Amino acid sequence: MAIFSSFKSTVLLSFLILSACGNTPKATITHNTEEKPKETAPKKIVVAANKTEKYLPLLNGKKVAVVANQTSVIFKTDNTYTHIVDSLQALKVDIKKVFAPEHGFRGKVDAGEHVKDGVDTKTGLSLISLYGKNRKPNNEQLKDIDVVLFDIQDVGVRFYTYIATLQLVMEACAENNIKVIVLDRPNPNGHYVDGPTMETEHRGFLGMTNIPLVYGMTIAEYATMINEEGWLNGDKKADLTIIKLDNYEHTSDYNLPIRPSPNLPNNTAITLYPSLGLFEGMDINAGRGTEFQFQRYGAPFLDSTKYSFTYTPKPNFGSKNPKHKDELCYGNDLSATERMNLVSLKWIIDAYNNSTDKSKVFLTSGFTKHAGTEKLQKQIVSGMSEAEIKKTWQPAIEDFKKIRAKYLIYN
Numbered sequence: 001m002a003i004f005s006s007f008k009s010t011v012l013l014s015f016l017i018l019s020a021c022g023n024t025p026k027a028t029i030t031h032n033t034e035e036k037p038k039e040t041a042p043k044k045i046v047v048a049a050n051k052t053e054k055y056l057p058l059l060n061g062k063k064v065a066v067v068a069n070q071t072s073v074i075f076k077t078d079n080t081y082t083h084i085v086d087s088l089q090a091l092k093v094d095i096k097k098v099f100a101p102e103h104g105f106r107g108k109v110d111a112g113e114h115v116k117d118g119v120d121t122k123t124g125l126s127l128i129s130l131y132g133k134n135r136k137p138n139n140e141q142l143k144d145i146d147v148v149l150f151d152i153q154d155v156g157v158r159f160y161t162y163i164a165t166l167q168l169v170m171e172a173c174a175e176n177n178i179k180v181i182v183l184d185r186p187n188p189n190g191h192y193v194d195g196p197t198m199e200t201e202h203r204g205f206l207g208m209t210n211i212p213l214v215y216g217m218t219i220a221e222y223a224t225m226i227n228e229e230g231w232l233n234g235d236k237k238a239d240l241t242i243i244k245l246d247n248y249e250h251t252s253d254y255n256l257p258i259r260p261s262p263n264l265p266n267n268t269a270i271t272l273y274p275s276l277g278l279f280e281g282m283d284i285n286a287g288r289g290t291e292f293q294f295q296r297y298g299a300p301f302l303d304s305t306k307y308s309f310t311y312t313p314k315p316n317f318g319s320k321n322p323k324h325k326d327e328l329c330y331g332n333d334l335s336a337t338e339r340m341n342l343v344s345l346k347w348i349i350d351a352y353n354n355s356t357d358k359s360k361v362f363l364t365s366g367f368t369k370h371a372g373t374e375k376l377q378k379q380i381v382s383g384m385s386e387a388e389i390k391k392t393w394q395p396a397i398e399d400f401k402k403i404r405a406k407y408l409i410y411n
Contacts, residue, residue: 043246063144085125156190174238206369221410279348310330
């Protein structure tokens with residue numbers, strides 16, 4: 001023990017001497033030289049229209065009709081694009097006619113305004129309107145057609161009429177034994193399911209099937225569900241081919257490079273559309289007649305003491321006669337809203353509660369057609385909170401999700 005104590009004393013004395021000389025022993029630090037894996041940028045989403053090698057063989061030698069609008073494009077590497085009809089004509093595909101949905105083939109017609117038949121001045125092709133006197137191709141219009149190619153950008157909201165057009169086109173093709181090819185495009189609201197579910201007695205062109213307001217599917221996934229769930233008249237099935245997207249997931253944040261319709265100018269409008277689109281069934285302006293469509297709301301009869309934001313709707317591109325044209329509207333500016341993952345009722349409830357004349361708020365049947373149910377208007381008028389109302393949606397949403405899960409193509 002004495003030897004051990006002497007040894008400890010010697011070590012301690014050496015340490016103190018070194019410290020005094022500024023030579024304190026330093027700990028050895030071992031550096032981890034292994035490099036951390038670099039974060040890779042997500043792969044660029046490839047729309048189905050760009051995958052010509054997948055669908056050109058199905059069109060060669062066939063008489064083709066195309067359902068298309070201004071969003072039906074093939075993207076180039078330099079961020080420019082070519083309309084799919086122009087590309088297919090250059091590739092010698094025998095296109096016989098184009099079917100035009102709401103807003104027309106070039107996307108310039110106001111919401112709700114009938115689209116006329118005619119001739120496309122650029123291609124010389126016959127244009128058949130599916131938003132005029134008929135919304136479903138008739139037998140004569142499909143005579144001698146072998147394949148119908150459908151390529152339209154959707155935004156994932158039930159009352160956005162392109163999915164109704166899709167369903168009627170599939171139905172007509174099933175009745176006439178014509179093949180349907182759907183080219184898929186991303187759904188910018190495809191990351192969630194929410195909203196009131198369409199009730200059978202209120203079905204129409206703003207909702208042809210009993211699905212929630214936001215259904216969380218791409219247009220090709222939805223087409224498959226229509227076909228397999230027997231939602232076409234007579235339980236018929238279309239001869240359906242899907243061309244899938246590359247590198248897409250339902251959580252993908254996709255920036256639409258082209259307005260899907262005149263009054264959806266940007267991502268903010270698209271993320272707010274499921275919520276503010278319900279104002280279409282009310283006598284409240286939702287930004288039409290301004291450059292902030294579906295990014296604000298207001299009306300002359302909203303209480304001016306409650307709102308500091310005002311604007312005056314004027315006729316413009318996509319809205320020749322906006323609600324409350326040339327009238328000062330009191331309301332809210334929502335243009336700073338970030339991506340949403342739910343349908344919000346707070347702005348509709350806010351507008352109703354702060355109206356100076358509540359009898360002016362709801363249009364006779366328009367709100368029910370958009371909501372898909374009479375219940376929502378009654379719930380708002382009765383004073384139910386947003387949380388209480390949304391709780392009543394959940395059973396139908398859960399039932400729909402079980403059906404939806406069978407047809408999801410993407411992660």
